[in-house]
Amino acid sequence: xxAASVSAPGEVVLCCSGLHxxxxxxxxxxxxxxxxxxxxxxxxxxxIVGPSGCGKSTLLYLLGLLDxxxxxxxxxxxxxxxxxxxxxxxAARGAHIGFVFQFHFLMLEFTALENVMMPMRKLxxxxxxxxxxRAHSLLASVGLGEKSHRLGTQLSxxxxxxxxxxxxxxNQPTIILADEPTGNLDVKNSALVFDLLTRLAKENxxxxxxxxxxPEIANRCDATRxxxxxxxx
Amino acid sequence: MSPNLRIAFxxxxxxxxxxxxxxxxIVLGVGLFIITQATxxxxxxxxxxxIIGADGAVLIQDKxxxxxxxxxxxxxxGVVIETTQDNAVKLQAGIEEPAxxxxxxxxxxxxxxxxxxxxxxxxxxxAVRSDTGRVYGINxxxxxxxxxxxxxxxxxxxxxxxxxxxxxMIGRELADRLLIGLNDFxxxxxxxxxxxxxxxxxxxVTGISAMDRxxxxxxxxxxxxxxxRPTGVSYLQLQLADPARAPVESARIxxxxxxxxxxxxxxERSWLSAxxxxxxxxxxxxxxxxxxxxxxxxxxxxxxxxxxxxxxxxLRSMGYExxxxxxxxLWQAVIVxxxxxxxxxxxxxxxxxxxxxxxxxxxxxSGIFSAKYxxxxxxxxxxxxxxxxxxxxxxxxxxxxxxxxxxxxxxxIVRGTAQ
Ligand SMILES: Nc1ncnc2c1ncn2[C@@H]1O[C@H](COP(=O)(O)OP(=O)(O)OP(=O)(O)O)[C@@H](O)[C@H]1O
Ligand SMILES: [Mg+2]
Numbered sequence: 001x002x003a004a005s006v007s008a009p010g011e012v013v014l015c016c017s018g019l020h021x022x023x024x025x026x027x028x029x030x031x032x033x034x035x036x037x038x039x040x041x042x043x044x045x046x047x048i049v050g051p052s053g054c055g056k057s058t059l060l061y062l063l064g065l066l067d068x069x070x071x072x073x074x075x076x077x078x079x080x081x082x083x084x085x086x087x088x089x090x091a092a093r094g095a096h097i098g099f100v101f102q103f104h105f106l107m108l109e110f111t112a113l114e115n116v117m118m119p120m121r122k123l124x125x126x127x128x129x130x131x132x133x134r135a136h137s138l139l140a141s142v143g144l145g146e147k148s149h150r151l152g153t154q155l156s157x158x159x160x161x162x163x164x165x166x167x168x169x170x171n172q173p174t175i176i177l178a179d180e181p182t183g184n185l186d187v188k189n190s191a192l193v194f195d196l197l198t199r200l201a202k203e204n205x206x207x208x209x210x211x212x213x214x215p216e217i218a219n220r221c222d223a224t225r226x227x228x229x230x231x232x233x
Numbered sequence: 234m235s236p237n238l239r240i241a242f243x244x245x246x247x248x249x250x251x252x253x254x255x256x257x258x259i260v261l262g263v264g265l266f267i268i269t270q271a272t273x274x275x276x277x278x279x280x281x282x283x284i285i286g287a288d289g290a291v292l293i294q295d296k297x298x299x300x301x302x303x304x305x306x307x308x309x310x311g312v313v314i315e316t317t318q319d320n321a322v323k324l325q326a327g328i329e330e331p332a333x334x335x336x337x338x339x340x341x342x343x344x345x346x347x348x349x350x351x352x353x354x355x356x357x358x359x360a361v362r363s364d365t366g367r368v369y370g371i372n373x374x375x376x377x378x379x380x381x382x383x384x385x386x387x388x389x390x391x392x393x394x395x396x397x398x399x400x401x402m403i404g405r406e407l408a409d410r411l412l413i414g415l416n417d418f419x420x421x422x423x424x425x426x427x428x429x430x431x432x433x434x435x436x437x438v439t440g441i442s443a444m445d446r447x448x449x450x451x452x453x454x455x456x457x458x459x460x461x462r463p464t465g466v467s468y469l470q471l472q473l474a475d476p477a478r479a480p481v482e483s484a485r486i487x488x489x490x491x492x493x494x495x496x497x498x499x500x501e502r503s504w505l506s507a508x509x510x511x512x513x514x515x516x517x518x519x520x521x522x523x524x525x526x527x528x529x530x531x532x533x534x535x536x537x538x539x540x541x542x543x544x545x546x547x548l549r550s551m552g553y554e555x556x557x558x559x560x561x562x563l564w565q566a567v568i569v570x571x572x573x574x575x576x577x578x579x580x581x582x583x584x585x586x587x588x589x590x591x592x593x594x595x596x597x598x599s600g601i602f603s604a605k606y607x608x609x610x611x612x613x614x615x616x617x618x619x620x621x622x623x624x625x626x627x628x629x630x631x632x633x634x635x636x637x638x639x640x641x642x643x644x645x646i647v648r649g650t651a652q
Binding site for chain 2: 023057061064066067068086087090091093094095097099101104106107109110118119121122123167171
């Protein structure tokens with residue numbers, strides 16, 4: 001189970017054990033996650049790989065506290081967060097987790113800049129000018145410095161995805177969960193996004209967990225967790 | 234600007250057509266509410282002003298010895314006698330010794346004027362015609378304090394009436410029926426008695442046709458002579474500093490002075506209830522618009538909630554709370570409401586102004602009051618009521634979609650299983 005790591009592993013910031021998740025109702029009820037245990041450490045980039053439908057996104061929603069497990073436990077920074085109340089999970093999402101969805105990345109009526117500023121505004125840690133500056137620099141680091149004032153609708157799928165990555169980084173979360181963050185990107189931009197995530201993990205000690213179908217990306221991660229049929233193998 | 238308000242604004246502008254629909258309904262609801270209240274209240278206020286101006290805020294008619302049920306009878310003599318009857322106890326009509334009562338009333342700071350009036354039915358004839366009418370004997374200076382008769386004179390003047398002996402003031406309609414004008418002479422008599430001659434010193438138009446058709450004002454002493462009532466008066470007409478307090482003051486007069494006092498609200502009860510029925514019925518009609526505004530807002534928001542579920546999931550994933558989601562949708566209602574209320578008030582005020590410049594058909598209304606143009610009332614409460622009705626309706630309608638949006642689970646949304 002222990003993955004090979006390139007750099008020295010930091011403290012565990014995200015930890016789950018024995019996660020079960022059923023989806024669907026009645027006859028359609030499917031046992032999607034069958035007791036998944038997993039941990040993510042500061043400064044580590046972990047890849048979850050596996051065939052389509054094996055439950056990677058389902059796991060990521062649970063880890064991102066967007067969904068609640070039917071069994072098992074999730075703790076973030078040492079605090080058990082699964083099955084706590086909505087307010088506590090929401091606060092943890094805002095302060096500690098950056099999430100990149102597999103589909104539907106942006107709020108399309110807003111510009112790229114506004115999208116990136118959205119989580120900062122909610123958290124309210126920075127004054128407005130600093131928020132703007134930070135959002136600009138994040139967009140520049142995903143190669144969209146020129147397009148920060150475009151509306152979501154005026155960006156390509158790959159561009160939207162990169163804005164979503166920048167947005168996930170906005171509040172400097174301890175944990176970055178990204179569901180195929182390079183899925184729509186060409187080689188160059190894939191590398192750009194991946195390098196950015198790796199650099200952040202190393203420099204800021206953030207824990208990065210990403211789902212990917214791209215073997216090259218997976219190989220460059222600190223650890224790869226192959227998944228099949230709702231279990232790590 | 235709070236992030237929630239910012240998001241609300243953007244969501245709304247993405248759904249312009251639905252928003253304009255809700256907005257229009259709010260504007261119509263608020264505007265029409267104001268217009269109908271302004272016009273119905275306008276006519277009602279004019280009516281109240283007219284009747285208080287003509288007959289004062291309170292009439293004191295007879296002395297109380299038991300309970301108060303009064304009715305008016307016209308005796309063969311032609312003198313109008315108001316009798317109060319309760320369990321067969323008859324009361325003497327009118328006020329036999331007004332002086333003491335007037336003195337007591339003058340001490341009441343709420344009373345700004347008291348006028349003694351002696352009235353009775355008479356036959357009136359001019360050189361060419363004769364007719365019946367009613368004589369009102371007054372002390373003109375007393376009476377000007379309790380009525381606006383002075384302002385209703387259209388020909389001649391109060392001074393002429395005051396200064397010339399044997400002068401009369403006569404209603405326009407009565408004068409027209411008798412085919413007489415200013416300075417003409419009339420003969421006034423109680424049926425059978427010797428007629429006495431008076432000269433028309435002033436002609437008045439109150440707008441109340443019952444008055445303009447039958448009233449002749451004489452001096453108190455002239456009336457006493459015509460009506461053969463050397464002492465006493467028929468009633469006292471009172472004006473109050475605050476006519477709205479007429480019922481309270483009347484009750485005090487009844488209690489303290491033991492005289493039957495009738496406030497204008499009671500005197501004109503049937504007209505007043507007709508006015509308020511009109512006001513209520515127009516408010517109900519207009520309420521329908523506000524109701525539609527509520528439904529339209531509900532519809533708009535429900536639509537936006539469905540279209541923006543993914544955005545709700547994104548917001549929730551970034552740490553926006555359920556309460557934030559509720560607020561984002563309530564803000565949208567507040568934005569539309571604010572714009573709608575402002576436009577609605579402006580629309581209401583502009584239309585009210587326009588209506589007040591509109592001439593009434595057939596040269597105007599007369600009868601219970603006279604008006605040549607639509608009468609409107611400017612009252613800030615109409616605006617407050619209109620806006621608060623819209624606020625209540627629209628906010629109530631918005632709570633449901635807003636809470637529905639807040640209840641959505643981000644996990645369900647991203648899997649597409651949210652409903
Ligand atoms: N609402 C649902 N009801 C029943 N089964 C569901 C439901 N949603 C998803 N599933 C099933 O759960 C399984 C896991 O889905 P999940 O989205 O986690 O897969 P994934 O590993 O992310 O796949 P992909 O690589 O294609 O994104 C799939 O087999 C899917 O069919
Ligand atoms: Mg997936």
